[in-house]
């Protein structure tokens with residue numbers, strides 16, 4: 001889907017929610033729930049049933065589950081490759097999925113204890129990935145000293161770039177409020193800025209009057 005079609009679709013969505021809060025989409029980044037809502041609305045415009053997608057930071061599994069619901073069509077098509085470097089995160093993800101999804105759909109998710117910089121090792125060669133989702137930072141409710149690191153994140157973004165098919169999306173939620181967050185933001189910004197404009201449309205949602213609010217980067221492949 002071309003970027004302008006996505007924006008038009010989002011614009012139509014917005015018409016269903018006309019109230020004072022909706023004058024600016026950026027307001028959707030104000031709370032965690034609103035951030036999730038906006039991010040998933042965007043993913044839904046891109047992801048189709050039967051697609052292959054990657055969750056590069058499974059955490060507690062909320063994004064993995066949302067992606068699974070988007071790709072599963074009840075006929076066994078669609079795949080979600082999920083990874084995290086913490087076993088406890090993968091266990092939470094696995095439990096959430098088993099509790100929330102029809103057992104037939106559970107097998108569409110493949111979870112790996114792996115650094116996202118190695119994501120190319122688990123996605124079968126030749127597979128065109130529709131979406132790669134990054135939710136950076138630390139595991140909510142977990143050890144806050146275990147965070148995503150700019151160097152690994154940059155390798156992972158490069159791997160995601162190679163895996164992504166045409167009209168696909170790399171979605172990156174960056175948290176700037178914890179130590180190291182600003183450096184990671186700068187690294188993601190630098191990565192997005194150097195992607196060629198003929199092939200990529202890169203943008204970000206950023207709260208201009210809340211410097212510590214998370215920033216959503218969207219890298220669309222034309």
Ligand SMILES: C[S@@+](CC[C@H](N)C(=O)[O-])C[C@H]1O[C@@H](n2cnc3c(N)ncnc32)[C@H](O)[C@@H]1O
Pocket residue numbers: 056057058059060061062063064083084085086089114115116117135136137138139140146147148149152
């Ligand atoms: C903000 S949480 C993700 C939240 C998750 N998307 C959800 O919906 O609950 C970030 C996760 O990234 C994981 N992580 C940190 N470094 C990583 C790496 N190099 N590769 C993969 N996962 C990593 C952390 O263990 C943590 O669980």
